[in-house]
Amino acid sequence: MYRMKFDKTESIIKKYKVSNQNRYLITAGYCMYLIVFGLLVDSPQNILNGIYKIILQPDTLITDYIGVGGMGAAFVNSGLLTLIFVWMLYHFKIYFSGATMASLFLILGFSFFGKNLFNVWFIVVGVYLYAKVQKDKFLKYIYVALFGTAMAPIVTEMFFYTHFSIYGRIVIGSIVGVSIGFILPPLSAYMMKVHQGFDLYNIGFTAGMIGTIFVSVFKSYGFEPHMQFIWTTGNNKILSVFLFFMFSSMICIGFYFNDKSFKRVKDIMKYEGRLITDFILLEGFAPTLINMGINGLLSTIYILLVGGDLNGPTIGGILTVSGFGAFGKHSKNIIPIWIGVYIGALTKMWSINDASILLAALFGTSLAPIAGEFGWKYGVLAGFIHSSVVLNVGILHGGLNLYNNGFAAGIVAAVLLPVIQAFRQEGMIDHETH
Amino acid sequence: MKHTKQRISKIVDEMLNYFFLIGATDIEVHLKDEEEFYKIFLKSNYTKGQENRIEELIRYLEAPKQEEMEEYYWELAGACDMDTELTLIGMMIDKGEVNFTQDKIELTLYKKK
Numbered sequence: 001m002y003r004m005k006f007d008k009t010e011s012i013i014k015k016y017k018v019s020n021q022n023r024y025l026i027t028a029g030y031c032m033y034l035i036v037f038g039l040l041v042d043s044p045q046n047i048l049n050g051i052y053k054i055i056l057q058p059d060t061l062i063t064d065y066i067g068v069g070g071m072g073a074a075f076v077n078s079g080l081l082t083l084i085f086v087w088m089l090y091h092f093k094i095y096f097s098g099a100t101m102a103s104l105f106l107i108l109g110f111s112f113f114g115k116n117l118f119n120v121w122f123i124v125v126g127v128y129l130y131a132k133v134q135k136d137k138f139l140k141y142i143y144v145a146l147f148g149t150a151m152a153p154i155v156t157e158m159f160f161y162t163h164f165s166i167y168g169r170i171v172i173g174s175i176v177g178v179s180i181g182f183i184l185p186p187l188s189a190y191m192m193k194v195h196q197g198f199d200l201y202n203i204g205f206t207a208g209m210i211g212t213i214f215v216s217v218f219k220s221y222g223f224e225p226h227m228q229f230i231w232t233t234g235n236n237k238i239l240s241v242f243l244f245f246m247f248s249s250m251i252c253i254g255f256y257f258n259d260k261s262f263k264r265v266k267d268i269m270k271y272e273g274r275l276i277t278d279f280i281l282l283e284g285f286a287p288t289l290i291n292m293g294i295n296g297l298l299s300t301i302y303i304l305l306v307g308g309d310l311n312g313p314t315i316g317g318i319l320t321v322s323g324f325g326a327f328g329k330h331s332k333n334i335i336p337i338w339i340g341v342y343i344g345a346l347t348k349m350w351s352i353n354d355a356s357i358l359l360a361a362l363f364g365t366s367l368a369p370i371a372g373e374f375g376w377k378y379g380v381l382a383g384f385i386h387s388s389v390v391l392n393v394g395i396l397h398g399g400l401n402l403y404n405n406g407f408a409a410g411i412v413a414a415v416l417l418p419v420i421q422a423f424r425q426e427g428m429i430d431h432e433t434h
Numbered sequence: 435m436k437h438t439k440q441r442i443s444k445i446v447d448e449m450l451n452y453f454f455l456i457g458a459t460d461i462e463v464h465l466k467d468e469e470e471f472y473k474i475f476l477k478s479n480y481t482k483g484q485e486n487r488i489e490e491l492i493r494y495l496e497a498p499k500q501e502e503m504e505e506y507y508w509e510l511a512g513a514c515d516m517d518t519e520l521t522l523i524g525m526m527i528d529k530g531e532v533n534f535t536q537d538k539i540e541l542t543l544y545k546k547k
Contacts, residue, residue, distance in 0.1 A: 004492050007529040008499035095498050099506075134436065140505040185505070186436075192509040197519075274514070276507050276522050281497055373517065421516070 018257050018285040023096035026253065026289070027104055028086045030246065034079030034108070037242055042072020051077055051117065058161055058226040059114040059153035060399035062355060064312035066112070067230040071238075074312055078111035081120065085146060092139040098278035098288065098327035102200075103146040105292075105323020110149070112312035112319075114402040119152040119159075122174060126181015133182075141185050147203035148184040150403040151211060152177075157225055157400065180210060195413035197275030198373070200328050201366040204406015211397025211407075218398075225398035231355050232311040239310035243300045243318060250293030250322075258286035265290050272372030273328035280326050292325035295334065299362060302338060308358040317362025324365070333372035333379065334365040340383020348388065360387045363405030367413060374420055386412050435547075441504075441526065442472050442545065447512025448523050449476050449541065452491065455518065456539075457481030471528065474543040488539060490520075492532050495543075497524030 018026075038047060050073020057068045065074035085107055089100060107115060127145035131138040138145075158173035184206065191206045199205055215225060255262065264287040271277045279288040299318040303310060321329060341361040345352035352361075364386045371379020390408035401407055435441075446463055453461050457480050464475040480488070503525045511519050511526070526545060533540040 002532075002534050004532045005530070006492070006496045008527070094502060095500055097500065097503065099503060136435070137501070140501045142502050143506045189506060189509050192507065193513055196514045197507075197510045272517065274517055275510060276503065276519065276525075278497075278521060281521060424516075 020096050021090075023100075023280075023285055024086060024090045027096075027101065028083060031079040031083040031086060031108070033246060034075045035083070038072040038075030038079065041075070041238070042070055046070055047072040047076050050074070054116050055118040055156075056160055057156075058228060059116070059119065059156045059402075060225050060228055061114070061153075061394060061402065061404055062229055062231060062313055062359075062399075063113055063153075064230045064232050065116075066235070066312045067232040071235065074112055077116055078108055081111045081115065081117055082108040089142065089146075092142060094139065094142060096280070096285075098280045099143055099276070101280065101288070101292070101326035102323045102328075103143055105319050105326075107146060107149065109316035109319035109323070110402050112316040115149050115152045116156075119155040119177075120149040122155045122177025123148050123151055123181040123184070126178040127184060128181075129178065130182045130185050144185045144188050144203070145181065147201075148181060148188070148207070150203055150207040150401055150406070151180045153402060154180065154211070154214065154225075154400045161226055162223060176214070180214070183210065191410070192275070195410050196417060198369045198413040198417060199366055199406060199410040200273070200275060200324055200368065201363070201403045201406025201409060202275065204366070204401065204403025205410025207401040207403055208393065208397055208407025208410065211401040215396070215398040215400060225400055227399055229355070231309065231313070233309045236304065236310045239315065240300060240304060243296065243310070243315070247293040247296035247300070247322065250289050250296065254286045254289030254291075254293060256286075258284070258290065262290060263287070265294075269330050269332045271328075271330070272369055273330065273333045274369040274373055275328065277328045277369075278326070279328075279330075288326045291330055292322045294331055295325035295329055296322035298331055298334070302361065303358060306342075306352045306358070306361075308353045309355075313355070314358055314362065317359055321362055321365055324368075328372075329365055329368045333368035336371040336376040336379025337361070337365050337367055337383035337386070339376075340364075340380040340385075341387045343380065344384045344387040350391075356391055357387060360390045360405060363403075364390070364409065366406050366409040370413065370416065370420075374424070378416075378420060382412055382416060385416070437508075438472075438547065441508050441511070442474065444508065444511035444513075445474060445523055445526060445543065445545070446476075448519055449474075449543075451512060451515060452518055452520060453478040453480070453539075456484040456487055471544050471546045474541075474545070476541045476543075477538065478541075479538055482537070485534075488532070488534055494520035495524040495527065495530055495532070497521045499528060500525040 050069025054069040124145045155177035158176050188206045264283045268291045299321045367382040370382040393408045458478040460479045462477040466473040527543045528546045529544045531542045
């Protein structure tokens with residue numbers, strides 16, 4: 001007879017090699033890296049002016065903050081905003097897990113094209129109010145608040161681009177932003193059932209649904225979101241140096257904390273990646289950091305290889321793939337998605353380095369668990385279908401859901417899963433217990 | 435906490451999925467609604483050669499309690515019959531006990547109200 005008891009006390013957290021505090025410190029360090037880089041490439045005055053422009057500019061897809069406020073402002077906006085969220089999570093004593101890393105890197109990435117120091121807070125307040133109404137702790141909904149900032153552009157749109165008086169815009173903008181945050185917690189949990197955790201950007205799927213309803217109502221009153229396309233080019237050299245240094249440093253830091261080895265990194269590749277696959281919890285912080293670095297390097301190389309532009313949106317995608325290197329993504333389950341998108345570009349009416357297709361490849365890795373669970377062929381199929389679907393769903397929410405790919409991926413997963421399952425042999429595949 | 439009872443039934447669902455995975459043909463479930471917590475007792479047989487999976491079950495159930503993860507992801511428990519969500523169960527429960535012999539496993543999970 002073997003007997004094992006476990007009690008969830010803080011001692012369980014303390015036994016990990018890289019402490020909770022150090023995990024926060026390392027992540028904060030990367031936010032500082034962005035801020036310092038921003039300060040090096042632009043003057044403080046230009047950065048302040050740039051941040052001001054970023055706040056005022058409509059944020060509908062695709063709005064490259066490097067094109068709006070300049071490179072310095074875009075980097076400082078991203079680093080500073082994420083740093084505030086790092087502090088918030090640390091303040092609430094949240095256990096630093098794969099979800100923490102993924103949610104923070106998602107903000108880090110999307111603060112290059114849609115999230116800024118002004119527009120995210122209304123969603124957060126909405127989630128906070130939901131917690132208060134439910135007489136619950138806000139920290140229980142903290143991930144919904146962080147992931148939910150996907151709808152931040154709707155706040156900017158209401159505040160600055162409606163025909164109401166200034167007071168009317170403040171009231172309407174606040175109400176819309178807060179009400180979206182308020183309905184996100186129950187909806188985001190519910191939507192999980194639709195794709196069974198095979199769409200890693202679940203909030204993208206949820207926000208797509210909410211955005212569709214909100215924009216439909218707005219359109220009924222004659223309000224149309226501003227469609228725009230701001231996409232910078234010509235910065236590949238400086239930005240690839242920035243990215244290569246960042247991701248190489250992740251591998252080096254991970255290597256150092258991993259007893260100066262790459263052990264357990266290979267084990268990460270064995271997971272299929274379906275929600276919840278928390279690599280930090282399962283394999284440790286150090287190997288996870290190495291995996292994040294590898295994901296980031298591969299994503300950067302992919303963009304350069306296909307002749308794409310490194311700019312705000314693509315950096316956003318690269319940072320997201322890297323961040324989810326702690327929460328489901330690894331080279332084995334993301335590459336099939338890229339192959340699918342690539343095959344799509346060969347046969348369909350667009351080019352592999354078109355803006356939307358670059359983003360479809362990077363963010364399409366939301367479907368990586370399909371490749372992980374069912375094999376690379378299904379991953380290729382998912383990527384192939386996704387690249388078409390994502391180009392057609394943006395119109396539904398008027399580009400106001402930043403996680404448009406998460407929305408498309410949710411639809412693809414919801415349709416593909418029952419079909420794949422119907423033709424598979426009966427029985428459970430066990431990947432988690434490999 | 436909303437949907438408390440549904441969450442408990444999802445934990446049971448997930449554990450049933452797991453027992454089927456390790457070859458169970460005889461499963462008992464005993465659920466008790468105590469004043470301060472729910473006590474879930476599960477007993478099952480399993481096929482030979484699954485001991486490593488039981489050790490991994492223990493590892494996953496040891497995951498730190500994370501209310502913030504539970505609140506967002508609890509609907510995934512027991513939702514998929516192709517894969518397990520044992521780390522999620524670990525995040526949802528407050529304490530537990532696993533006893534196993536050569537062909538039987540007993541699991542007691544506690545979740546505070």
